[in-house]
Amino acid sequence: MNLIGAWRRRQLDRELLYGPKVMLPGGPEQWIEDSLDWLTERFGIEPLRRPPVLPSNFVPRGYDGSEQAARDLCLKVCAWMEVPDDRIRFTFRMNEVRAAARSAAVHRLNAEQRPDIVAVSGLRATMTMAEVDALAAAGYAPEIGVLAERELQAELKRSTAIVQETDPDRRAELCASAEAVWSALPGSGSRACWLDLRTGGYDGTAVVLSADALTDPAAVVAATAHELGHEVLWGYHLIDRQRPDAEAVTDLFAVFHGFGIFLANQAVERVPGRRSTLQTLGYLGERGASDALAAYCFRRHELWPASMFPMMPTELDRTVRIRTFARLATMVKDAEIASIQEGAPLA
Structure with missing residues (x-):
């Protein structure tokens, strides 16, 4: 030894x-x-x-551990x-919001008529669009919208890099790196995040915490x-x-x-x-x-x-x-x- x-x-x-x-x-x-x-x-x-x-x-x-407390x-x-707290939204369903955002990104990706990207992408939807819409209607539309756009752009960048890579070894590295993202639950390892909702055309910002x-x-x-x-x-x-x-x-x-x-x-x-x-x-x-x-x-x-x-x-x-x-x-x-x-x- x-x-x-x-x-x-x-x-x-x-x-x-x-x-x-x-x-x-x-x-x-x-x-x-x-x-x-x-x-x-x-x-x-x-x-x-x-x-x-x-x-x-x-x-x-x-x-008492309630959302109000x-x-x-x-x-x-x-x-x-x-x-100042007048324009900050505090919410406590980060895991659900992130899952909805990733699912919305996947559904948008599938609808954009990019078969080359869709064929490579391993990003997985865990919620139907009906479930995403229901969560948005419950008041989480701003957070879902901003995070979904972020997820979509990140996935387009990852998958495009894989599609355009001609070196087999480098392509394998990119795929392995992407798989680490694809296989992880949305937001895993994080208990909170800050979002600038103005980037999505909404008012103010948000602090999103995990219910855990x-x-x-x-x-x-x-x-x-x-x-x-x-x-x-x-x-x-x-x-x-x-x-x-x-x-x-x-x-x-x-x-x-x-x-x-x-x-x-x-x-x-x-x-x-x-x-x-x-x-x-x-x-x-x-x-x-x-x-x-x-x-x-x-x-x-x-x-x-x-x-x-x-x-x-x-x-x-x-x-x-x-x-x-x-x-x-x-x-x-x-x-x-x-x-x-x-x-x-x-x-």
Whole structure:
């Protein structure tokens, strides 16, 4: 047995599970500092003036897992982040909406008289048009319309590339890549998404959450805080949504506005009685979110003489707490060294 090789594979697996899910220019620690500088420059220090949001205080005691309770919680996140909610639709049937959108895309593709594309495409409809129309009539037409157009254009691009490819090896690669999409359930691996409904000729935007998240208010808050980052950063064209770290910036936007505890705790779901863990939310990963929470707390401490971690130990999952406090300790030590080198004591 190659023990070194096995150890390296285990370390890689852990990094993929716990580390950032996208490349962060300059490394996670430097990227967090640079990005927090940009957020502070763009939005000021007011978000840092408010204390971190504690789950025990923010989630109502009477939360019952209903759509109305979840919607009220989403509106509460909007109010805290000072994001206008009058043109945001909050819905909680993401799996059904995505299935309807993909099915509508397949039906449109079959009706467009492109036999070459239809013959190659493996995109599958799981709902009839009557079922799609019924869901649209129930009030989900804007979300279905925007997602269906996105599904259709993506499939046309995939299938056209396969049709036009003449190299057998490259064509096999394209087919394998497409099959990974075709065989996955619509929206699998995601608990929420943000949609700009204006691209489909509708009014406003939408935050669509999975019904699976309703029973966990912390998941609702974390997902909503992230998607509201899209509302601000993408909706107002403050960053290019095509940049490689766009989703990570959106995670950090939520941390910057005080929701770091929610994001860090939700980054990895631990299954009781099992050694394995399941990634559930976020692009910074548990390590990146913990480091971002530490940087957020340290900056608040630099601005105001307040505790670096007010009331947080009881709110953080154990692994998140260990990582966050370790990073805070490193930042404090680095600041002390820098202060000594500059000849002034650290305040």
